[in-house]
Amino acid sequence: MASQQPRPPEAPTTIRALTDDLLREIFLRLPSLPSLVRAALACRAFLAAVRSSPAFRRRFRALHPPPLLGVFFDPDGDEMPSFKPVLRRSDPGLAAAVRGADVCLTRLPDSEDASPGWRLEECRGGRLLLRSRKTGQIAAYNPLTRAMHLLPSPPDKKVRHDCRGKFIHMDLFLLSSDEAPGSFRVVFVCHDKSRLRAAVFSSGTKKWQVLPWSHAAPAQPAPIKYWLRIGTQVNGSLYWSHDKHAYKVALDTATMQFSFIDLPEDLKGQGHLYQTGETKDGKLCIVAAVEFTLLIWFRRADADGAERWILDSVVPLESEVLEATEGSRDDHEKLKVYAILDGIVYMSTFEKFRDDTRLPCWFLSFCLDTRRLEKLFHTKSDGHVYPYIMAWPSSLVGSNNASP
DSSP states (O other): OOOOOOOOOOOOOOGGGSOHHHHHHHHTTSSSHHHHHHHHTTOHHHHHHHHTOHHHHHHHHHHSOOOEEEEEEEOSSSOOOEEEEOOOTTOHHHHHHHHTSOTTOTTSOOOSSOOOOEEEEEEETTEEEEEETTTOOEEEEETTTTEEEEEOOOOHHHHHTTOOSOOEEEEEEEEEETTEEEEEEEEEEEEOSSOEEEEEEETTTOOEEEOOOOOOOSOOOTTOSOOBOOOEEETTEEEEEBSSSSEEEEEETTTTEEEEEEOOGGGTTOTTTEEEEEOTTSOEEEEEEETTEEEEEEEEEOTTSOEEEEEEEEEEOHHHHHHHHTOOTTTEEEEEEEEEETTEEEEEEEEOEETTEEOOEEEEEEETTTOOEEEEEEEOOOSEEEEEEOOOOGGGOOOTTOOO
16 A cells, blocks of 8 residues: 655745734734834834724724823923823833833924923824914924924914904814824914904915804803803814803814803803813713712703703712822812813812922823723822823824725
């Protein structure tokens, strides 16, 4: 009987045998966006698999929300913004991202003398929007990539035209998209005694467009000059609470039209207690802190289909906060909410004065979905607070011809 011929050895499996679909399934199991960036940049095949699939990027964002890298503080005086990182030893990719970032903002233009520095206006899409306290020049700066865009100020004469009463500069906002990270818009908003106006700068045209004044807002308490509180951006719209009345001004940045929506009556004139933000699925919400209790409202349709505010839950957090911080009510006075981004509430303890000095406080996060409280870091609260969240890098986004 003839002996069987041995089978030839199988060809070794190489990385080239992995299809793009298999690579993307592997990448979904990485712990965070920084880890994905490092993996994708390892070779051209890995990068192509990520760049060619918007559907993969949507799945990755859903499984791995953009990570908080730290918090920028903008002091009330003339000092430059400062940065406090969030240290997570379980993910070295996050630490590496922070180490490589220009969090000291060294690329910003500087004066030869000791002139006032730059004021931080907003933090969105991985960029900081800053304004020179001396010249009024505007900068959009990404500390991770060190990409800098210098913008002129809005045309003052055109913006002020047809102003009625006192002209008030309000806010600057930065609008961007994860699927078009190279482009952005900046929105400047002002008001007179009863109307609002917006001007829009496009990174594509590199020009400002000044829009018409809005219709008059509902009745104002006279003679009030600053009738709107600091605004916030939520899922493509901008919102400002009235300082005295129970309504909000809204600006839809797709249509650039102003409108007015109601505010829970309990929050009338209480703008210091709450912040407006977005849930994980981009819905409008309000979170107020009363001592150590969070009150959470969602904007939803009622039985008649009309949009209105609904008090969803009241969440006592005193015991959890004291346990997490290992503190006591002798140390912590209350909670203060700073921002609500992607369903995460960013807040801090508000410390009591001791020997005429306010003590350092604990910065915390609270997830609206899981109701999980997380301790971030311990530091002095210095002015305005801006969580810095890593954006999807432009190097990982393909062209418009990419596959679904």
